[in-house]
Amino acid sequence: MGGRAITVLNVAEKPSVAKSVASILSRNQGLRVRDGRSRYNRIFEFNYTIRGQPCQMLFTSVLGHLMELDFDDRYRKWHSCDPADLFQAPVHKFVPEDKKDIKRTLEEEARRCQWLILWLDCDREGENIAFEVINVCTAANPNLTIKRARFSALIDREIHQAVQNLVEPNKWFADAVDARQEIDLRIGATFTRFQTMLMKDAFVIDTVTDGRNTVLSYGPCQFPTLGFVVERYWEIQAHEPEEFWLIKCSHRSDEGVANFSWERGHLFDYTCAVIIYEMCIEEPTATVTKVTPKEKPKYPPHPLSTIELEKRASRYFRMSSERTMKVAEELYQGGFISYPRTETDNFSSRTDLHAIVQEQQGHPEWGIYAQRLLDPGAGLWRNPRGGGHDDQAHPPIHPTKFSAGESGWSQDHRKLYELVVRHFLACVSKPALGAETTVEIDIAGERFSACGRVILERNYLDIYIYDRWDGSMIPNYAIGEQFIPTTLTLDPGKTNPPPLLSEADLLSRMDKECIGTDATMHDHIKKLLDRFYATKDANMCFTPTNLGEALVMGYDDMGYKLWKPDLRAVMERDMKSVSEGNKSKAEVLDTSLQQMKTCFLDARLNKVKLLEAMAIFFERLNRVGSDEQNGTGVVVRRCRLCQESDMVLKKNRDGNFMVGCRSYPQCRSVVWLPGSISEAVVTTNACNNCTPGPVYLIQFKFQQLKIPPSYNVNHLGCIGGCDEILTQLTEICGTGSRMPARGRGPTASTSNVHHTNPRSTASTSNAHHTNPRQAVCSHCQETGHSSNDCPSQTRRSRNPQYPGMNQQNGESSVACSSCGTPCGLQTANTDSNRGRDFYSCQTQGCRFFVLEEQNIVHGFETAICLRESYDLYYRRWVDDLNNGSEGRSFPRSNSTPASNRGRNGGRGSRGRGRNGSNSSNGTFVSATGDPISDRRCYTCGDPSHFANVCPNRGGL
DNA sequence: GCAAGGTC
Structure with a gap:
């Protein structure tokens, strides 16, 4: 080779890459720069030799995509065609006005070059942009030799290797993006036009859109994003709080207080909880069974990717992801932080991490910490742990220039820069270290545990002020030690609905379901707000608007998953097939557009569903035009x-x-x-x-x-x-x-439907959506009513009388021992006792045992019995009742005469055997001395005994 | 007036 130099046009995806690669290749020797037509995209010139071929290198860039895709002119106007036509309407790629200057630069430079080397990012979009550049350049100079440089990092070795091993551009990658673009455009435009025109003609919606020109856009990313918000909102609305009970135990000594948590967490079955609680207060002495001291590290975060930056800025500063990206972009432009759009959360081994820390030594707030990091004697340094993601193009976000704050910076700029610096310093720091001691105790066979923590080393916590990790002291305990709990209470609780989706939640959800890219997610979130589909509150949490909810509801009623992430997932799989050469672009376009068109035509036939959903929230317009x-x-x-x-x-x-x-x-x-x-x-x-x-x-x-x-x-x-x-x-x-001619005329007006309380109407309507808890009664598994109104439940629990033990055979009624109120028959609706009857005091709040200090007080304030279980657990008490001692305090003695057992024994006819054997061999027996054969030990599952005598548990 | 994807 050798001989005459050829001129080579090199094109990168963005100016910064052009500059970096040009610097690396030229080694900054003889590097010249001149302006191109575009103010951002300068042209670097230098000489280089590729495999012995001397080259005069011209290095310029584009700004992402050079071209856009749109319909031919005659389909651009909204009323120019049936929206369904947009599935076949001709489309074309063109260079939009704001990219024309870049195009001219490429054309002018291409004309005097022999080669074109494409340095676009090495992902599918980059490959597609490469072909856009090829189109423009070969149109100006058809004789160009076209080459692709493949590189994964902007470092010397990688870049020199790339240019010496040029390859062919990958058409499959580019095709995948072409297909994605076309599908996005056709689906988006079709559904957007359809639903916008449909709704604007039928409803008064300008009121909720600020009177601005209303577009009810549909897009394969924005709609699933809205779907996440609506779905969560529905979950919250559908939530039926369920009561549960938990035993809490505390112990105060001279050394402090330990709060013990119940190993079972909580039980939904009140009766079971009461039984276990009763066991505990009968034998309240706690025995320490285990004391486990161990050191526990708390690790610093992984290096910072875009999504993490957005999530953390949202959590720490309540900054929207859109604002975060704007500010980050400006910090990047100013050279203060690295490229802010990256999926990488792993530093390359080649990155000089120490140099980055060194830069920060002079900062008034964190400079000293940076110095400590660099001091080998301090032992604070630790090489960062990566999160396993690498986009092969950019490093994690890190500071690239020291600043103690610039005059032009807003508070947001300061906060974000500080986050990036602190995050980086935390990444290269040792984890914090704590000494945790877990104490396990046993009370009557029930296990409880408490944990105390002493922070031994704060390490990264000193710089990462956003993470909290506190110590908590508990008294010292020794194995075998016994004590009487200071408090031992049976406390009520209830399940809570999930919280509204926060911006960080939404980003996580999108990330998980592959909706959007790290560079576009914040756009989709913002779009929900711009389109009045959702609102964001002061806590950065999203609630759907009536409009957003109605649209999702409408499609959901049609049975379509258009608002779910599935559609995008299918598209993503198709794109992958195309990029791997397993499917052709035409094949994917054909099938997926055909499917979408069928779906659209069907949706249009079912548009009444959309209209009905909208009618719940919006006033009908009834106008024709x-x-x-x-x-x-x-x-x-x-x-x-x-x-x-x-x-x-x-x-x-x-x-x-x-x-x-x-x-x-x-x-x-x-x-x-x-x-x-x-x-x-x-x-x-x-x-x-x-x-x-x-x-x-x-x-x-x-x-x-x-x-x-x-x-x-x-x-x-x-x-x-x-x-x-x-x-x-x-x-x-x-x-x-x-309208049809016969329905017309001055009197043919349809009455306006205006719901003054759209939310309440909506929730009724929601009963048919999505959440199975709303759709199907949890008691009888039938539709048509909610669990609250289940006939199978109300029939019993709303019984007007206050019956006795057994309504059917007319036994005497039960009065609450505490307040004297007759106890009502109720039916358990908790998991393990669903459908069973029990008696419970009707007075609100009159329910619980209380153990105060060390004096056991049997504040048994409820007369309670599970008909089916009483002879398992409560025979004594039931027998007390049957003896005419109803309303007594909860029995503590085992004094029930065995002769009285049979009275309600009929309900034991489910085959529960009672053979009168005793409990001395570890078999659990009821209070009456009967063995229990159809219950299992909570601890080991063995049916031969119950948990309080389980041989597998220590301490008893 | 419509999408999502690049990037300044």
């Missing part, structure tokens, strides 16, 4: 219906003439005119026949081809009823009304 509303038009006559306004000649949205009352929508009087009219002008001549006058005559001109030949195209007509020609032509040609 937007012009009918605005009260303009020339007066034809006084309105005979409302007798308040004038009837005026107008055109509806489709360009058809009509004479309607100016008081629309209050007055809906209208005269529809033949659809064949091309012109209509109200004259000053009044009709001589029609009353009450004046009824001004209208000069019509008809379209020749739309009326029978026997009629004249010009006609001076009257809409007062006397004009037979007009009547005939209306009959023959029909009208411009979209």
Whole structure:
């Protein structure tokens, strides 16, 4: 090789890469720079030798995509075609106005070059941009030799290797993006036009969109994002709080307080909880069974990726992801932080991390920490742990220039820069270290544990002020030590609905479901706000608006997953197939557009679902065209219906003439005119026949081809009823009304549907959506009512009487021992006892045992019995009741005469055997001494005994 | 007036 130098045009995806690569290749020797046509994209020049071939290198860049995709002009206007046509309408790629200058630079430089080397990012979008550049350059110079440089990092070795091993551009990658673009465009435009026009014609929605021009956009990323918000909102609405019970235990000594948590967490079954609690307070002595001291590290975060930056800025500063990215971009432009759009959370081993720390040594706030990091004696340094993501293009976000704050910076700039620096310093720091001691105790076979922590080393916590890790002291315990709990209580609790989605949650969700890219997620979130689909509160949490909820509800009612991430997931899989050469672009386009078109046509047939969903929240408009509303038009006559306004000649949205009352929508009087009219002008001549006058005559001109030949195209007509020609032509040609002719006329108005409380209506309607808890009654598994209104439940729990133990056989009633209120029969609706009956005090709050200090107080404030379980657990008490001692305090003695057992024993007829054997061999027996065979030990599952005598548990 | 994807 060798010989004459050739001229090589090199193009990168962005100016910064052009500059970096040019610097690396030229080693900054003889590097010249000049301006191109575009103010951002300069041209670097230097000499280089590729495999022995001397080259004069010209290095410039684009700004991401050079081209856009859109429909041909005749389909651009919204009313130019049926939205369904957009699935086939011709599309073309073009260079938009703001990229024309880049195009000119490429053309001019390409003309004097022999080679074109593409340095676009090495991902699918980059490959697609490469082909856009090829298109522009080869159009200017068809003789170009085209080469692709593949590189994964902007470092010397990588770049030199890339240029010495040039490859062919990957058409499959580019094709995948082409398909994605086309599908996005066609689906987006079709559904956006369809739903916008549908809703704007049917409802008053301007009120919720600030009166701005309303576009109800649909997109394969924005809609699933909205879907996440709505879905969570529905989950919250559907949540039925469920009561649970938990035993809490605390112990105070001279050394402090330990709060012990119950190993079972909580139980939904009140009876079970009471039983276990009773066991505990019968034998309240706690025995320390285990004391486990261990050192526990708390690790610093992984190096910072874009999504993490957005999530953390949202959590720490309540900064929106959109604002974060704007500020980060500005910090990047100013050279203060590295490239902010990166998926990488792993530093390359080649990155000089120490140098980055060194830069920060002079900072008034964190400079000292940076110095400590660099001091080997301090032992604070630790090489960062990566999170396993690498986009092969950019490093994690890190500071690139020291700043103690610039004069032009806003508070947001300061906060974000500080976060980036602190995050970086934390990454290269040792984890914090704590000494944790877990103490386990046993009370009557129930296990509880408490944990104390002492922070031994703060390490990274000193710099990462956003993470909290506190110590908590508990007294010292020794194994075998016993004590009486200071408090031992059975506390109620209830399940809470999940929280609204925060911005950080939303980003995580999008990331997980592959909605959008790290560079675009914040755009999709912002779009929800811009389109009035959702609002964000002060806590950065998202709530759907009526509009957003109605749209999702409408599609959901149709049974479509258009608002779910599935569609995007399928597209993503298709793109992957194309980029791997397993499917062709045409194949993917064909099938997926065909499917989407079928889906669209079906959705349009089912548009009533969308309309119904919208009607829950919005006032019906009942207009035919937007012009009918605005009260303009020339007066034809006084309105005979409302007798308040004038009837005026107008055109509806489709360009058809009509004479309607100016008081629309209050007055809906209208005269529809033949659809064949091309012109209509109200004259000053009044009709001589029609009353009450004046009824001004209208000069019509008809379209020749739309009326029978026997009629004249010009006609001076009257809409007062006397004009037979007009009547005939209306009959023959029909009208411009979209409504069927028979339903029309002044009295054909449909009543407005206006729900004054749309939310409450919505929640009713929600019952048929999405959340199975709402859709199906949790008691009887049937639809048509909520769990709260289940007939199987209300029949019992709302019994007007206060029955006795057994309503059927008329036994005596039960009174609460505490307040004397008769106890009502209820039916358990908790997991393990669903459908079972029990008695419970009707007085609110009258329910619980209380153990105060060390004096056991049997504040048994509820008469309770599970009919099916009493002989398992509560025979003693039941027997007490049966002995006429109802209302007594909860029994503590085992004094029930065995002879009384049989009384309610009939309910034990489910085959529960009672053979009278005793408990001495570890078999659990009921309080009456009967063995229990159909219950299992909570601890080991063994049916032969119950947990309080389980041999597998220590301490007893 | 419509999408999502690059990037200043």
